[in-house]
Amino acid sequence: MKAFDYARAATPADAIGTDARIIAGGTNLLDLMKLQVETPARLIDINHVGLDGVERDGEGLRIGALVRNSDLAAHPAVRQDWPLLSRAILAGASPQLRNRATTGGNLMQRTRCYYFYDVDAPCNKRVPGSGCGAIGGVNRIHAILGASDHCIATYPGDMAVALSALDAVVEVEGPGGRREIAATDFHRLPGDRPDLDTELQPGEMILSVRLPAPLGGRQIYRKVRDRRSYAFALVSVAAVVTMRAGRMDRVRLAFGNVAHKPWRAPAAERMLTGQAPSPELFARAAEAVLEGARGQGHNDFKIPLLRRTLAAVLAEAVQETE
Incomplete structure (x- = not known):
C-alpha cells in the first residue's frame, strides 16, 4: 500500500467538492489499495458526519449513506415493506463485512474481474487504453449483457440489484448542489469509458437512498x-x-x-x-x-x-x- 494523507470530516460539506477519496467501511477500497489497484493520495473519513439514520419519507423510506448493511437488513420497516432489499443484503458478503459496509459504499464497490485486480494484466477499467485481458481470456464471471469491446466486467453487488427493482433513488450532493439519480441509472454501461463505474460527478458524494412507497406482492x-x-x-x-x-x-x-x-x-x-x-x-x-x-x-x-x-x-x- 502506498502512503496517503488522512483526514476526518465533521460534516458532509467537509468531503463534498474535494479531490480526496471518501472512505467509510473501507471493505472494498482498502483491498484495492493493498493491491495498488487504487492509489489515492488522500482519504477523507466520513464516519462521523451523520447520515446513519433510517427514517420514513412519506410512504417511502430514506436511508442514510452511512447506514451499515447489517442494520439496514434488520430494520423492521425494511423487513416488512421492502423485504427484497433485506434478502439481497443478507445474500451478500459475510456478517463481519455487513457490520462494516455502508449503504453508500456498497453502491460504490468495484468489479471483481480478475484482470482488474492484477496490476500486471491489461485492463481498460484500471488503465484506460491498455486493453481488456478478459476478452479472449478467463471470463467465467463476466458479462453477457451490455458489454463493449473495451470491457466485459460485471458489477458484483447484491443490494443495488434490489434497489433497481424497487425503483429507488440515490440522492447525491456536489459542488453544483443536490440532485437525484434513479438507482437504475446510477451505474454505467462500459462503452468506451469502462473506468467510470457510476454517474457520480467529480466532488459528489452519496447522501442517502430513497425508497418509494412499498410495491407489495x-x-x-x-x-x-x-x-x-x-x-x-x-x-x-x-x-x-x-x-x-x-x-x-x-x-x-x-x-x-x-x-x-x-x-x-x-x-x-x-x-x-x-x-x-x-x-x-x-x-x-x-x-x-x-x-x-x-x-x-x-x-x-x-x-x-x-x-x-x-x-x-x-x-x-x-x-x-x-
Missing part, C-alpha cells in the same frame, strides 16, 4: 453462486410480483452479475404484466431479457442459467402470491 431475491455463502453471484434475480384475479398485475425484475450494472428488463416486465402465468410465458420473458446476450466462452453457461433461474423465480412468485 411477493418479493424474491435468488442468488446462484458457486457456494452457498460468501461468494459473488454467477447470476442473481430480484423480482417483485403482485397478482390480481389470477393475472400478474405488477412486475419488477432486475438481474445481477450479468452486466456492468444491475440489469433491468422493462420489455420483459411489460410482457408479463396483465398476463396469466405459464411456463411458456416465462420462457418468452426470459428471451426478452436475454435479447442481445453474448457469451465470451467460459461464461456461455450464464445464458441458460439466467433463463432457468428467472423461470424458477417467477413460478415461485406467482404461486406464493396467489
Whole structure:
C-alpha cells in the first residue's frame, strides 16, 4: 500500500467538492489499495458526519449513506415493506463485512474481474487504453449483457440489484448542489469509458437512498453462486410480483452479475404484466431479457442459467402470491 494523507470530516460539506477519496467501511477500497489497484493520495473519513439514520419519507423510506448493511437488513420497516432489499443484503458478503459496509459504499464497490485486480494484466477499467485481458481470456464471471469491446466486467453487488427493482433513488450532493439519480441509472454501461463505474460527478458524494412507497406482492431475491455463502453471484434475480384475479398485475425484475450494472428488463416486465402465468410465458420473458446476450466462452453457461433461474423465480412468485 502506498502512503496517503488522512483526514476526518465533521460534516458532509467537509468531503463534498474535494479531490480526496471518501472512505467509510473501507471493505472494498482498502483491498484495492493493498493491491495498488487504487492509489489515492488522500482519504477523507466520513464516519462521523451523520447520515446513519433510517427514517420514513412519506410512504417511502430514506436511508442514510452511512447506514451499515447489517442494520439496514434488520430494520423492521425494511423487513416488512421492502423485504427484497433485506434478502439481497443478507445474500451478500459475510456478517463481519455487513457490520462494516455502508449503504453508500456498497453502491460504490468495484468489479471483481480478475484482470482488474492484477496490476500486471491489461485492463481498460484500471488503465484506460491498455486493453481488456478478459476478452479472449478467463471470463467465467463476466458479462453477457451490455458489454463493449473495451470491457466485459460485471458489477458484483447484491443490494443495488434490489434497489433497481424497487425503483429507488440515490440522492447525491456536489459542488453544483443536490440532485437525484434513479438507482437504475446510477451505474454505467462500459462503452468506451469502462473506468467510470457510476454517474457520480467529480466532488459528489452519496447522501442517502430513497425508497418509494412499498410495491407489495411477493418479493424474491435468488442468488446462484458457486457456494452457498460468501461468494459473488454467477447470476442473481430480484423480482417483485403482485397478482390480481389470477393475472400478474405488477412486475419488477432486475438481474445481477450479468452486466456492468444491475440489469433491468422493462420489455420483459411489460410482457408479463396483465398476463396469466405459464411456463411458456416465462420462457418468452426470459428471451426478452436475454435479447442481445453474448457469451465470451467460459461464461456461455450464464445464458441458460439466467433463463432457468428467472423461470424458477417467477413460478415461485406467482404461486406464493396467489
